[in-house]
Amino acid sequence: xxNLVLIIICNLFIYLIMAFIFLYFYRRTTQKSIMHxxxxxxxxxxxxxxxxLEKKIFIQDMLNHVNLENEINEKLFYxxxxxxxxxxxxxxxxxxGNLYLKFERYxxxxxxxxxxxxxxxxFKEAYRGKxxxxxxxxxxxxxxxxxxxxxEIDDTYEVAYYNMGFCYSKLKKYQNAINAYTxxxExxxxxxxxxxxxxxNYNRICRYEDAIEDFTYAIKLEKFDDRLYYxxxxxxxxxxxHEEALLDYKKAINLNKDFEExxxxxxxxSYLLEEYYEAIEYFNIxxxxxxxYEQAYYGRGLIYIKIDDYEEAxxxxxxxxxxxxxxxxxxxxxxxxxDNLERYEEAIEDFTxxxExNYKDENVYYNRxxxxxxxxxxxxxxxxxxxxxxxxxxxxxxxxxRGMVNLELDKFDEAIVDFTKSINLLESSVSYYYRGLAYCNxxxxxxxxxDFTxxxEIDxxxxxxxxxxxxAFCNMGKYDDAIKDFAIVSxxxxxxK
Numbered sequence: 001x002x003n004l005v006l007i008i009i010c011n012l013f014i015y016l017i018m019a020f021i022f023l024y025f026y027r028r029t030t031q032k033s034i035m036h037x038x039x040x041x042x043x044x045x046x047x048x049x050x051x052x053l054e055k056k057i058f059i060q061d062m063l064n065h066v067n068l069e070n071e072i073n074e075k076l077f078y079x080x081x082x083x084x085x086x087x088x089x090x091x092x093x094x095x096x097g098n099l100y101l102k103f104e105r106y107x108x109x110x111x112x113x114x115x116x117x118x119x120x121x122x123f124k125e126a127y128r129g130k131x132x133x134x135x136x137x138x139x140x141x142x143x144x145x146x147x148x149x150x151x152e153i154d155d156t157y158e159v160a161y162y163n164m165g166f167c168y169s170k171l172k173k174y175q176n177a178i179n180a181y182t183x184x185x186e187x188x189x190x191x192x193x194x195x196x197x198x199x200x201n202y203n204r205i206c207r208y209e210d211a212i213e214d215f216t217y218a219i220k221l222e223k224f225d226d227r228l229y230y231x232x233x234x235x236x237x238x239x240x241x242h243e244e245a246l247l248d249y250k251k252a253i254n255l256n257k258d259f260e261e262x263x264x265x266x267x268x269x270s271y272l273l274e275e276y277y278e279a280i281e282y283f284n285i286x287x288x289x290x291x292x293y294e295q296a297y298y299g300r301g302l303i304y305i306k307i308d309d310y311e312e313a314x315x316x317x318x319x320x321x322x323x324x325x326x327x328x329x330x331x332x333x334x335x336x337x338x339d340n341l342e343r344y345e346e347a348i349e350d351f352t353x354x355x356e357x358n359y360k361d362e363n364v365y366y367n368r369x370x371x372x373x374x375x376x377x378x379x380x381x382x383x384x385x386x387x388x389x390x391x392x393x394x395x396x397x398x399x400x401x402r403g404m405v406n407l408e409l410d411k412f413d414e415a416i417v418d419f420t421k422s423i424n425l426l427e428s429s430v431s432y433y434y435r436g437l438a439y440c441n442x443x444x445x446x447x448x449x450x451d452f453t454x455x456x457e458i459d460x461x462x463x464x465x466x467x468x469x470x471x472a473f474c475n476m477g478k479y480d481d482a483i484k485d486f487a488i489v490s491x492x493x494x495x496x497k
Contacts (some may be wrong), residue, residue, distance in 0.1 A: 059082055059091065059092075062078045062079065062081050062082050063078075063095070065078040066078050066079060066095075066099075072099065072103050075099055076096065076099065079092060079095050079096045079099060080092075080096070082095065083096065088119065089119065090115075090116040090119045090120045090123050090126070093112040093113075093115045093116045093119070094112070094113075094116055094123070094125060094126065094129070096112050097109045097112030097113045097116065097126070097129050098129060100112060101129060101132060101133060104136070106133045106136060106137055109129065109133045110130060110133050110134075113126045113127075113129045113130040113133065114130070117130075122153055124150040124153040124154050124157055124160070125150075127146045127147065127149045127150035127153070127160075128146075128147065128150050128157070128159060128160055128163070130143075130146045131143040131144075131146035131147045131150070131160070131163055131164075131167075132163065134146060135163065135166065135167055135170075138170075140167040140168075140170050140171050141167075141171070143163070143164075143167050144164055144167045144168070147160040147161075147163055147164040147167070148160075148164070151164075156187055158184050158187040158188045158191070159184075161180050161181070161183040161184040161187065162180070162181065162184040162191065162193065162194055162197075164180040165177045165178075165180035165181040165184065165194070165197060165198070165201075166197070168180055169197065169200075169201055169204075172204075174201045174204045174205045175205065177197070177198075177201045178198055178201050178202065178205075181194045181195075181197055181198035181201070182198065185198070190221055192218045192221045192222045192225070192228075195214045195215070195217050195218035195221070196214070196215070196218050196225075196227065196228060196231070198214050199211040199212075199213075199214030199215045199218070199231060199232075199235070200231060202214060202235075203231070203234060203235055203238065206238075208235045208236075208238050208239045209239075211231075211232075211235040212232055212235045212236065212239075215228050215229075215231055215232035215235065216232065219232070224255055225255070226251075226252040226253075226255035226256040226259055226262070227252075229248045229249070229251040229252040229255070230248070230249065230252040230259065230261070230262050230265075232248050233245040233246075233247075233248030233249045233252065233262075233265060233269075234265065236248060237265065237268070237269060240272075242269045242272045242273050243269075243273065245265070245269045246266060246269040246270060246273065249262050249263075249265050249266035249269060250266065253266065258289060260285075260286045260289040260290045260293060260296070261286075263282045263283070263285045263286035263289070263296075264282070264283065264286045264293065264295055264296050264299065266282045267279045267280075267281075267282030267283040267286065267296070267299050267300070268299055270282060271299065271302065271303055271306075276303050276306060276307055279299070279300075279303050280300055280303055283296045283297075283299050283300040283303075284300075287300075292323055294319075294320055294323045294324050294327070297316045297317070297319040297320045297323070298316070298317070298320045298327075298329070298330060298333070300316050301313045301316030301317045301320065301330075301333060301334075301337075302333065304316060304337075305333065305336060305337060305340075308340070310337045310338075310340045310341050311337075311341070313333070313334075313336075313337040314334060314337045314338065314341070317330050317331075317333050317334035317337060318334070321334065326357060327357075328353075328354045328357035328358060328359030329354070329359060331350045331351070331353040331354040331357065331359070332350065332351065332354040332359055332363075332364050332367075334350050335347045335348075335349075335350030335351040335354065335364075335367065335368075335371075336367060338350060339367060339370070339371050344371045344372075344374050344375050345375065347367075347368075347371045348368055348371050348372060348375075351364050351365075351367055351368035351371065352368065355368075360391070361391050361392075362388040362389070362391040362392040362395055362398065363388075365384045365385070365387040365388035365391070366384070366385065366388040366395075366397070366398055366401070368384045369381045369382070369383075369384030369385040369387075369388060369401065369402075369405075370401055372384060373401065373404070373405050373408075378405050378408055378409050379409075381401075381405050382402060382405050382406070382409070385398055385401055385402040385405065386402065389402075394425060395425075396421075396422040396423075396425040396426040396428070396431070397422075399418045399419065399421045399422035399425070399431075400418070400419065400422045400428075400430060400431055400434070402418050403415045403416075403418030403419045403422065403431075403434055403435070403438070404434060406418060406438075407434065407437060407438060407441075410441075412438045412441045412442045413438075413442065415434070415435070415438040416435055416438045416439065416442070419431045419432075419434055419435035419438065420435065423435070427454075427458065428458065429454075429455040429456075429458040429459035429462050429465065430455075432451040432452070432454040432455035432458070432465075433451070433452065433455040433462065433464060433465050433468070435451050436448045436449075436450075436451035436452045436455065436465070436468060436469075436472075437468065439451060440468065440471075440472060440475075445472045445475055445476050446476075448468075448469075448472045449469055449472050449473065449476070452465040452466075452468055452469035452472065453469065456469070461492060463489055463492050463493065466485045466486075466488050466489045466492070467485070467486075467489050469485050470482045470483075470484075470485030470486045470489065473485065
């Protein structure tokens, strides 16, 4: 490092010597030339050229010192020399403003950019710098106004459009952001960042195909940017093109093996493609990178439920809740795991907590209702199942379970209504069988026989329907028919054994 500094200093010294030699000979030459001119304007023109050259050499000398220094105060020392020497010109304030900007001293930077505008209102870079300061202070509307002033000065100023797109995006004015990035692209068709950011904004307004087109073009310009593949993968995921999404996530992983979010989304795509064990591996890697990655625990927990590994699911949802005790979905999913482990009281507690956290739909009430029914809290179960139907009255299974609860409560007419509604939505042997039981209990044996017969047509191996139809035939005095059904039951039992 010391050698590098020495080399830079030596080069600077040589540069200054050459500059002064040039000035010396230039002055001598011009002095000879002046002898031939009596025109004062020509003398002034030449003198101004000399002064301009001297200014450039001085400024470059100061900037070379700035580049050698590390501390901001040391850098400021040399830039302030420029301002002192040329205090009525914008250039020194511009360099100092950018330095303040780099070191996040935004108030100081704004003062300098305002001073530039006071000196020269056509200095577009000053408006750009002011816009950046305001944007970083999250004053996005004011920043946009500053960028617009820069564009008034130069309507081909690409970076102003680009920065304006960023501000609109932060304000969630996504179409305005897209328009700004589009203008930036028109001015510079190779701006990878503009394509990338326009693509992200297309995603936000659900124009996923347009987003994919932008990310794809950006990838042609820059093949080694993991963010491009990652965001295109997100677009494919939102279009439910999970195979294409997974390919992009894998490409992103190849470029950046420490990008935990990509592993999470790769895991979720694998989960949706029913590649469960591959999905678990992706979630495992995400958690190795970030042991507090809440969503990775949640995703892995979902898979464990899918593969009936409820103990592992329980562990993952426990981790989610430790990290975020307001995650209603985690309580609901943990409740499902507990329910499958026959820990019904704990399951009910989790379903209740999910509801308290405003996770309210037919599923949470349905599952709490079934758990209550298994604990013989029949009135509580019926109440939850009724609530579930308020959210979705076209779900046959809710009517079936409420019908079974009504059977246990000896509310046979209500049970018949529930099973009838279920059958109207989906004909199943289960619904016909239980409605047949309800008809038996209210003495409508012919209707019961008709339902048991329908159940048998749907499922010829339904032992219970043969048995109960045989009982109904007995009660109707149709003993021959009853004997036939009991014989079938006997044969089926042998087959099943």
